[in-house]
Amino acid sequence: MNCAIKRENKRILITGGAGFIGSHLCDYFLTEGDEVICVDNLVTGKIENLSAALENPRFTFIESDVCEELGFDVDLVFHLASPASPVHYTMMPVETLMANSIGTMRCLETALKNGARMVLGSTSEVYGDPAISPQPESYFGNVNPVGIRSCYDEGKRFSEALCKAYERAKGAQIVIVRIFNTYGTRMSKDDGRVIPNFVSQALSGKPLTVYGDGTQTRSFCHISDMVSGLVQAALSERAVGEVLNIGNPDEVRIIDLASMIIEMTHSCSEVVFEPLPEDDPTKRKPDITKAKEILGWHPRVPLAAGLEEFIEWVKDRESA
Ligand code: UDP
Numbered sequence: 001m002n003c004a005i006k007r008e009n010k011r012i013l014i015t016g017g018a019g020f021i022g023s024h025l026c027d028y029f030l031t032e033g034d035e036v037i038c039v040d041n042l043v044t045g046k047i048e049n050l051s052a053a054l055e056n057p058r059f060t061f062i063e064s065d066v067c068e069e070l071g072f073d074v075d076l077v078f079h080l081a082s083p084a085s086p087v088h089y090t091m092m093p094v095e096t097l098m099a100n101s102i103g104t105m106r107c108l109e110t111a112l113k114n115g116a117r118m119v120l121g122s123t124s125e126v127y128g129d130p131a132i133s134p135q136p137e138s139y140f141g142n143v144n145p146v147g148i149r150s151c152y153d154e155g156k157r158f159s160e161a162l163c164k165a166y167e168r169a170k171g172a173q174i175v176i177v178r179i180f181n182t183y184g185t186r187m188s189k190d191d192g193r194v195i196p197n198f199v200s201q202a203l204s205g206k207p208l209t210v211y212g213d214g215t216q217t218r219s220f221c222h223i224s225d226m227v228s229g230l231v232q233a234a235l236s237e238r239a240v241g242e243v244l245n246i247g248n249p250d251e252v253r254i255i256d257l258a259s260m261i262i263e264m265t266h267s268c269s270e271v272v273f274e275p276l277p278e279d280d281p282t283k284r285k286p287d288i289t290k291a292k293e294i295l296g297w298h299p300r301v302p303l304a305a306g307l308e309e310f311i312e313w314v315k316d317r318e319s320a
Pocket residue numbers: 085086087181192193194195197198209210211212216218254276277280281
């Protein structure tokens with residue numbers, strides 16, 4: 001991982017630490033010798049993601065909602081707690097908005113009380129269905145405030161606004177990271193996002209469900225690159241007060257992703273076309289110029305290599 005930074009060990013709060021990205025982040029900091037407190041209500045996170053972390057004496061797991069009081073003494077706060085897959089957040093719209101409003105306030109208060117830095121796990125969804133591509137951080141977005149995805153898009157936009165308000169009014173130290181589509185081990189089978197869906201469909205010989213005509217694009221970042229980006233954003237002095245896109249700019253059409261996965265799994269699955277979900281963005285590709293300049297970060301894992309690893313992991317898990 002390209003994030004080795006010499007520093008003193010920290011006590012770190014990670015909300016949503018049992019989730020896909022959060023659990024990898026817990027493992028990273030534990031390996032570095034830090035203490036990690038993970039708060040997760042397990043609505044979408046999974047305790048098995050923490051099986052290694054739970055063996056570590058420097059790890060504390062608290063099963064609780066991020067909207068509850070968080071009375072911890074910590075040096076760094078990562079706020080990642082929120083349903084993040086369209087399937088999950090459209091099923092839990094109120095919980096999603098609460099995690100991104102009350103939950104964000106709880107994290108900010110904890111950070112402020114401790115003089116700690118807070119990293120907000122925001123999202124490329126703040127750009128909505130973007131009118132420009134690639135999307136730089138300066139783009140204001142094109143979001144439907146009352147659409148089916150608004151609980152997440154507007155939740156995260158509110159979260160960002162609250163962080164900036166705490167920065168301006170109370171001097172909080174904030175780093176906002178806009179996380180673009182990410183994939184890798186620990187994405188659960190019921191996650192609903194495109195890569196785990198296609199891989200499990202291809203491996204079981206079921207048709208791959210392409211929504212719409214498949215010409216919409218996404219840019220997929222491997223989990224190891226995402227963790228290194230988040231870590232560098234959290235530890236870099238230059239990142240404080242900044243908004244940073246972290247993602248892989250290598251853009252792919254969903255129909256081409258389906259063909260790629262069929263080929264890589266040697267599957268005889270076909271492709272079926274299903275209706276495009278409402279407000280599904282037609283394109284998404286991060287402009288990562290800022291992250292490159294400020295953090296010296298760039299993604300390293302090509303999609304084919306990352307997919308190969310993910311396919312093997314799904315196969316192993318299914319045969320276990
Ligand atoms: N998608 C698809 N088939 C699936 C799941 C998703 O065609 O089984 C499409 C979805 O409509 C979107 C893209 O793949 O255009 C990425 O969807 P995902 O849910 O992974 O994340 P999003 O980027 O929409 O948050």
